[in-house]
Each structure stands twice: as C-alpha cells, then as structure tokens.
Amino acid sequence: MDMSLLYTIPHAVPPREAFGLAIAIYFYLTGLSAGSFIISTLAYGFGMEKYKPLGKVGVVLATLLLIAAPMFLLLHSGRPLRAWHLFVYLNGTSPISWGSFLLTLYPINCIIYGFFMFRGNARLTKIFGLIGIPLAIMVHGYTGFILSFAKAHALWRTSMMPILFLTSAMVSGVAMMILVTIIKDRFFGEKREVNTEVVFGLGKMLLWLLVFDLFLSFSDLAVHYFGEAESMEAARLLLTGAFAPTFIGVETLLGKVVPLVLVANTRTRNVMVYGFAAVLVMVGIFAMRCNVVLGGEFIPLL
Amino acid sequence: MAKTRYGFLIDLRRCIGCRTCQVACKAENDVPLGVYRTWVKEVEKGVYPKVRRHFVPILCNQCEKPACTRVCPVRATYSLPNGIVYIDPHRCIGCRYCMAACPYSVRFIHPERKVAQKCDWCWPRVRDGFGPPACVASCPTRAMVFGDLTDPESEISRILARVPTAVLKPETGNGPMVFYIGLDDEAARLVEAGGEE
Numbered sequence: 020m021d022m023s024l025l026y027t028i029p030h031a032v033p034p035r036e037a038f039g040l041a042i043a044i045y046f047y048l049t050g051l052s053a054g055s056f057i058i059s060t061l062a063y064g065f066g067m068e069k070y071k072p073l074g075k076v077g078v079v080l081a082t083l084l085l086i087a088a089p090m091f092l093l094l095h096s097g098r099p100l101r102a103w104h105l106f107v108y109l110n111g112t113s114p115i116s117w118g119s120f121l122l123t124l125y126p127i128n129c130i131i132y133g134f135f136m137f138r139g140n141a142r143l144t145k146i147f148g149l150i151g152i153p154l155a156i157m158v159h160g161y162t163g164f165i166l167s168f169a170k171a172h173a174l175w176r177t178s179m180m181p182i183l184f185l186t187s188a189m190v191s192g193v194a195m196m197i198l199v200t201i202i203k204d205r206f207f208g209e210k211r212e213v214n215t216e217v218v219f220g221l222g223k224m225l226l227w228l229l230v231f232d233l234f235l236s237f238s239d240l241a242v243h244y245f246g247e248a249e250s251m252e253a254a255r256l257l258l259t260g261a262f263a264p265t266f267i268g269v270e271t272l273l274g275k276v277v278p279l280v281l282v283a284n285t286r287t288r289n290v291m292v293y294g295f296a297a298v299l300v301m302v303g304i305f306a307m308r309c310n311v312v313l314g315g316e317f318i319p320l321l
Numbered sequence: 322m323a324k325t326r327y328g329f330l331i332d333l334r335r336c337i338g339c340r341t342c343q344v345a346c347k348a349e350n351d352v353p354l355g356v357y358r359t360w361v362k363e364v365e366k367g368v369y370p371k372v373r374r375h376f377v378p379i380l381c382n383q384c385e386k387p388a389c390t391r392v393c394p395v396r397a398t399y400s401l402p403n404g405i406v407y408i409d410p411h412r413c414i415g416c417r418y419c420m421a422a423c424p425y426s427v428r429f430i431h432p433e434r435k436v437a438q439k440c441d442w443c444w445p446r447v448r449d450g451f452g453p454p455a456c457v458a459s460c461p462t463r464a465m466v467f468g469d470l471t472d473p474e475s476e477i478s479r480i481l482a483r484v485p486t487a488v489l490k491p492e493t494g495n496g497p498m499v500f501y502i503g504l505d506d507e508a509a510r511l512v513e514a515g516g517e518e
Binding site: 097 | 396436
C-alpha cells in the first residue's frame with residue numbers, strides 16, 4: 020500500500036447516503052400516477068359524469084408516469100441488470116419485494132383499463148377501474164412502507180408515512196389534473212374555453228385534501244417534536260435546521276398554505292388563480308418528497 | 322459439533338486510536354479508496370482544559386435481529402448460523418435499502434462492484450482457519466477480542482461474564498454483538514450523534 024494513503028485516512032467515514040434525489044423523484048412520479056388514476060376513475064368507475072373529460076387523459080398520464088418512475092429506480096440501483104433477481108428471490112418482509120409486483124401489475128391494469136375506455140366498453144372499463152383503485156393505493160402506499168421500515172432514521176420510522184404519502188399523492192395528482200384541464204381546454208379544446216365546472220370541482224377537492232395534508236403533516240411533526248432524542252433532532256432539522264427553508268417555506272407555506280387560501284377564497288375564483296395554485300401545490304409536493312427522503316437521512320447515524 | 326455464535330469485544334481502555342485495525346481491514350478485505358468496513362471514531366468529552374478524547378472503533382455489530390436482512394428485497398444479505406450477517410455479492414442488486422435500515426451506518430456501496438458491502442468479521446478468513454479477524458490480529462494493544470459466545474471457556478465469554486460491558490444503540494432492539502468495555506455514556510451519545518470527526 021502507498022504509504023501516503025496512511026496519512027490521508029479521514030477521522031470518520033462521511034455519511035453514506037442510501038436513497039437521495041432519484042428516489043425522491045420516483046416517489047413524486049408514483050404519487051402523481053396514483054393521483055391521476057384515481058381522478059380518472061371518478062367518471063368511469065364511480066359515474067361522476069362531470070369528470071368524464073379527465074378519464075382518458077388521466078389514464079394515459081397514470082400509465083406514462085408509472086412507466087417513467089421505475090427508470091429512476093434502475094438509475095439509482097447499483098446493478099440494474101440484476102433487476103430480475105427481484106422476481107426470483109423474494110422477501111416477504113421487504114416492501115421493495117412487494118413493489119416489484121405492484122410496479123408490474125399496476126401499469127398492466129392501467130393499460131387494460133385505458134384500452135377498454137378508448138374502445139368505449141363502459142362495463143369492462145368500470146371493472147378494471149375499480150380493480151385499479153386498490154392497486155393505485157398500494158403502488159403508492161408501499162413507498163411509504165419502504166421509508167417506515169428503514170428504522171435507522173427517526174423521521175421515517177413512523178406509521179404516518181404511508182398515509183402521509185397517499186394524501187400527498189392525491190394532493191399532487193389533483194393539482195396536476197387542474198393544470199392538465201386548463202392546458203388541454205385552452206390549447207387543444209374545440210372552443211379554446213376552459214371547463215370551469217371541472218376546474219372548480221377539482222379545486223374544491225384540492226381544498227379539502229390540502230386541509231387533511233396539513234393536519235397529517237402537523238401531527239407527524241408535532242409527535243416528532245415531543246418524541247425521543249432522535250425524533251426531536253429530526254423535528255428541529257425541519258423547523259429550524261438546514262431543511263427549514265424547503266420545509267417551512269416551500270413545502271408548507273408556498274405549497275400548502277398559499278394555494279389553500281387561493282382556492283378557498285371565493286372572491287378570487289377564476290381559472291388562472293386555480294392554475295397558479297396548482298403549480299404551487301405541485302412544486303410544494305416535490306419539495307415534500309425531497310424533504311422527507313433527503314431530510315430523513317441528513318442526520319448522520321454514527 | 323456444538324453451535325457457534327461469534328461475538329466481538331473491544332476494551333476501549335486499551336484503545337490508543339492508532340487505526341491499525343482500519344488499515345489491516347483495508348488490506349485484508351481489499352476495501353477500495355474512500356470507503357471503510359471499520360473505522361475508529363474519535364469524540365471529545367468535556368471542555369478545555371478538562372478534556373478527554375475517546376476512541377471508539379466501529380464495525381458491523383452482526384446483530385441478532387438485523388434490520389438490514391429483513392428489508393433486503395432479494396435476500397442477498399442474511400444471518401449465517403454462527404450469527405455473522407453475510408452479503409452474497411452475486412445476488413445483491415445495489416438498491417441500498419439495507420444501508421437505509423442499518424442504525425450503525427456500516428454498509429456502503431462498493432465503488433466498482435456497485436453492490437452493498439460491510440464488515441463480516443473477516444468470515445472467509447476465520448472460516449478457512451487463518452486466525453481471528455484482521456483487526457483483532459493486528460491490534461497492537463490487544464484491545465479487541467473475538468470468539469465463540471457459546472463456549473463458556475473462550476476468552477470473550479470469560480471476560481463478558483466478569484466485566485461490565487455496553488453496546489451502541491441498544492434501544493434499536495437489533496441485538497448488537499459488539500461489546501465495549503469502558504464505553505462512557507456521554508462518549509457513546511457523542512458517537513451516536515454523528516457529526517464532525
């Protein structure tokens with residue numbers, strides 16, 4: 020061994036990041052996919068005729084986003100060519116092992132559901148739409164379990180993770196559908212006129228989802244704040260530490276509180292305001308994914 | 322043949338922080354640049370001039386109920402019957418989930434092979450009868466003891482029976498198997514808090 024190396028051995032090992040940005044993006048995309056799938060089933064699965072214009076675009080987006088999302092997993096994994104191991108060597112206690120099947124079944128179901136929708140077969144569309152809902156919930160819910168089972172990190176090891184992730188998935192999904200409706204109608208619609216009924220309907224949904232998301236986010240943070248040593252440290256990281264600007268500023272204020280006020284205020288009720296609120300929400304939920312994934316492992320363990 | 326359960330003991334009163342274990346491990350296991358299977362953590366307790374430096378060698382705890390093996394999606398990492406947590410480098414897909422689950426941060430991705438690696442108490446070396454792990458064999462102050470916990474006559478069993486010991490992060494419930502003599506409570510918390518040095 021080169022003797023000079025002996026002098027450069029550092030005093031401690033730098034923190035070893037396990038997940039990181041690629042995984043945050045993966046969570047964001049599966050969340051958007053699950054959200055837009057559920058919106059798409061409002062008309063075709065539950066008969067809410069108002070949302071019929073979102074059925075087709077919803078399922079196309081859900082499929083495309085869920086084909087794109089696992090690419091980030093391959094990018095993140097050290098040996099992507101060994102991905103077939105996931106289907107051969109199973110481990111029932113590993114959420115990633117559950118995910119390999121969910122990530123296969125869900126897009127297949129999306130494609131079948133979309134196929135029958137474009138064919139105009141209402142009965143089969145409804146059946147595959149209803150099969151897809153638990154799949155959509157699982158395909159995003161399991162990502163919450165990935166983090167809660169990684170017990171080394173205080174910010175992750177809570178039973179809040181799956182429900183927090185599902186709620187933010189719905190929030191970002193609805194926000195994306197508001198934007199999609201505006202863009203679709205304004206630029207590609209026959210009359211170049213935005214369907215305000217759909218936008219305001221989705222806005223109302225967004226309002227209550229944001230309220231619920233803020234409540235969950237507050238509960239999670241509050242319990243961390245009064246929790247054991249590592250939890251308190253994690254709460255401080257988000258409230259006053261390195262992640263405060265993105266957590267308080269971007270995720271909570273810009274991404275939740277401001278859009279909540281914009282959508283709740285009936286006097287400023289117009290399409291552009293709703294569109295702006297939707298953009299803020301989508302940015303805010305992306306910040307949320309980054310705060311959870313990067314913030315969770317920011318504090319060194321040893 | 323009786324069942325074997327390996328254990329590891331470090332007498333911190335003897336550790337002088339020379340990092341011979343760290344270097345021996347690198348040489349024995351061909352650990353690439355920038356990553357370590359074992360390292361000596363240094364923490365400072367007290368305020369100048371009443372200050373003491375603590376050296377705490379860190380290595381894989383080969384936990385009894387490991388968090389890492391539970392979450393591995395392809396069962397590439399598993400506990401051997403003797404308690405050592407081993408990684409099958411040919412099965413690992415490098416997803417890093419084990420790294421996220423390990424409370425001791427001992428796992429890393431091999432920069433070239435792109436699979437998870439960590440200290441395995443030199444299991445190939447021990448199995449093939451080349452003596453104790455490289456760190457134990459090279460420690461100049463004989464601060465490290467490696468042996469079979471099920472054998473009441475082994476050096477480690479005799480010391481563990483008589484001397485008070487402590488482990489790092491017992492609250493995780495993983496059942497760590499690296500025992501420290503003289504692990505000061507405040508020093509342990511400083512070690513666990515991570516941060517500089």
